[in-house]
Amino acid sequence: MLARMTGALRFSPAEIAGFAILAAVVFLVLPLALDTFRLNLAGKYLTYAFVAVGLVLCWGAGGILSLGQGVFFGLGGYCMAMFLKLEASTPAATRIQSTPGIPDFMDWNQLTALPWWWEPFHSLAFSLVAVVAVPVALAWIIGLAMFRRRVGGVYFAIITQSLAAILTILVIGQQGFTGGVNGITDLRTLLGWDIRTDAAKEILYFVNGALLFACLLLARFILKSKLGRVLVAMRDQEDRVRFSGYDVAQFKMFIFCAGAAFAGVGGAMFTLQVGFMSPTLVGIVPSIEMVIFCAVGGRLSILGAVYGTLLVNWAKTTFSESFPELWLLGLGALFIGVVMAFPNGLAGLYADHVEPRIRALLAWLGVRGAMPAPVAGGAAREMAPARSVAGGRQSGRSLQARGGASPEPGP
Amino acid sequence: MTVCNPNFLLMVEGLTVSFDGFRAVDDLSFYVEPNECQVIIGPNGAGKTTVLDLICGRTRATAGSVNFKGLELLDMREDQIVHAGVGRKFQTPSVYEDLTVFENLEISYPRGRNVWGALLFRRDRTVGRRVAEIAEMIFLEDHLDDKAGHLSHGQKQWLETGMLLIQDPELLMLDEPVAGMSIAERRKTAELLHRIIEDRSVIVIEHDMGFVEDIASRVIVLHEGRILSEGPMDRIKDDPRVVEVYLGH
Known part of the structure; x- marks a missing residue:
């Protein structure tokens, strides 16, 4: 009863250990073990982890599979890139252009003035807000259109995927603007701070790591709140949740927007660390890859998603250097x-x-209370569909639950 | 039949729904008074569950009106209808199997039901006390930390009833609350229902005639989406039409 009443916001020892180990990996092991080039690469991978953590919220907890997260990653990245590009396009730096002071690609495409919607991106404050606000605004509109009409499951996945295709085509087609x-x-x-130097890359890596942890803590807060439990309830018995007095669409929109916000931050950090943003990071393939990162790490665990992202990307870099043709097949497999x-x-x-x-070992060593049994596994166990707990009964149970969701169809 | 008596809690008038031309509920009108227990009986396919689905917003009506305390429920979303004070229990027990009994009841507690409210919801003493109170009422006080998926069928039914009780609705709609229960469970459930119907209006669908006689203040017999007969149970039992389509079997 006491454990129940102290609420979910207190960290369990196992959770503290989980966060501490990941912090050690991100802030100590990788910076010490890797040279600047590889560290920058790891930093790039970690920007995808923002998306994967967002997918844990939407897909793992909320049951909303989005195959278009690259869109939000890309929008965040483009917002950042627009600011950086404007800063790089001073009249002095671009004096050889026919219209100095506008980004070079605009000049190449015979634009003679900066488009009005580029203007606000002269401001860093505006750009930083836009990094989050633009993806969230788009997610909100999609959410409003889809979730209010109760579009879900496969249909939602397909629609978000086509969105990724649409945005790619739009970006490529509007060459002069994008x-x-x-x-x-x-x-x-x-x-004025040169982001291409080694020192800058290392600092950006740590900024990225810190932001990732901020997102992880925020994600944990969401999942551990009652909203997290409503999401789990919704994933399994959407219909029933309405009759507990919850507006399901509102909750789906919130969690989809949260995932988009995380992805936007990741995209901005990608731009800063890698030094460019392009439509290849927005489209269908990267969007699906991000789902794979999340699935490999464990779609129910925010920490797992980070490890999954690192592992798959490390494998991708390693194998695609040696077997470039086989890599995609390997990823699919x-x-x-x-x-x-x-x-x-x-x-x-x-x-x-x-x-x-580990628990058996600790018990054997006589460490009592180090890992209390029922609160294991960080976020994973809390939300897991009772699979290992219920063992073989799982399949039967879920069948029953299906039946329960639709009492007496029609008259 | 008297129409527009302001004392009615629920007024259903001309309620009709057709699925591809088939009228599952056809021009149905009935009224529920405060603290009344109205039981709907009828053969399979008579439209009993559909009536409850229409009232709670699960199915959209083709025509008619459902007035609850002056609110037109047909224009409202499911969650808004719940907020207005209508609770619904489904025929097959539908509880959140991946959550514990405590969490199931907590989710149903009527506070923090929008996004921000849920995000900032705190498990304070009031919530704990209310959950404990309800858990005791539904015989699950020793199962608060068990996952709802691990409960027996009867216990799930009780839990779902508890989830409704914690919402404290003014109108409670129960769809076959004793179906699939053992005799012992059934007796306990009857006792439970007696307690919860005391201070609220209830609409119950039930096949168990002994149980119906026990709890009903009024009975409606549905047949092919229309009212065949209505009134107190003893009168219904002697209605030859009712005997023919339903009780005779």
Whole structure:
């Protein structure tokens, strides 16, 4: 009863350990073990982790599978890139252009003035707000259109995927305004601070890490609040939640917007660390890859999603250097394998196989209270569909739940 | 039939729904007074569950009016209808299987039901006390930390009833509350229902005639989407039409 009443916001020892280990990996192990080039690469991977954590919220907890998260990542990244590009396009730096003072690609496309909607991106404050606000605004509009009409499941996934395709086509087609297929490149300074130096890259890596942890803590807060439990309830019995007095569409819109906000931040950090933004990061393939990162890490665990992102990207870099043609097949096989064999991903494997052993070991060592049994596994266990707990009864249960969702169809 | 008596809690008038031309509920009118227990009986396919679906917003009506305390429920969303004070229990127990009994009741507690409210919701003493109170009422005080999915069928039915009680609705709609229960569970449930119908209006769908006789203040017999007969149970039992389509079997 006491544990119940102290509420969910207190960290359990296992959770503290989980966050501490990830912090050690991100802030100590990787910076010490990698040179600046590789660290920058790891920083790039971690920007995808923002998206994966957002997917844990939408997909893992809320049951909303979006195959268009690259859109929000891209919008955040483009907002940042627009600011950096304007800063790099001073009249002095662009004096050889026919219209000095506008970004180079505009000049190449015979534009003679900055489009009005580029103007506010002269301001860093505006751009930083836009990094979050633009993806959230689009997510909100999509959410309003889809969730109010109760579009969900596969239909929603397909619609978000086509959105990714539409945005890619739009960006490529409007070359004069967006930089087209090359994207926005040749970004140099942030308020006069050169972001291309090694020192800047290292600082940006740590800023990125800190922001990721801020997002992780925010995601944890959301999942541990009553809203998190409403999401789990909604994922399994959407219809019933309405009759507990909740406006399901409102909750879906919120969590979809939260995922979009995270993705936007990740996109902005990508732009800062990698130095460009292009439509190849917005489209269908990256959007699906991001879902795979999340699935491999474990779609129910925010920490797992970060590990999944790092692991898949590391594998991608390593294998695609050696076997460029086989990599995509390998990625596909990995996704199928994970979904078939380990639906809860790395986090599920950890919770089912590693953690019980650690606990047994601790118990054997006589450490009492170090890991209290029922609060295991960080965020993963809390939301997990009782799979390992119920064991073989799971399949029967979910069938029953299906039946329960639709009492006496029609008259 | 008297129309527009302001003392009625619920006024259903001319309620009609047709699915592809088939009228599942056809020009149905009935009235529920405060603190009245109205039971709907009828053969399978008579439209009983559909009537409840229409009142609680699960199915959209083709025509008619459902007036609850001056509010037109047909124009409202499900969650708004719940907020107005109408609770609905489904035929098959539908509880949140991945959440514990405590969390199931907590989710149903009528506070923090919008996004920000849910985000900032705190498990304070009032919530804890209310959940404990309801859990005791529904015989689940020892199962608060169990996942609802691990409960027996009867316990799930009780939990769902508890989830409604914690909402404290003025109008409670129960769809076969004792279906699938053992005799012992059934007796306990009857006792529970007696307690919860005391200070609110209830609409119950039930097949168990003993149970109906026990709780009903008025009975409506539905047949093919229309009212075949209505009144107190003893009169219904002697109605030859009712015996023919329903009770005779």
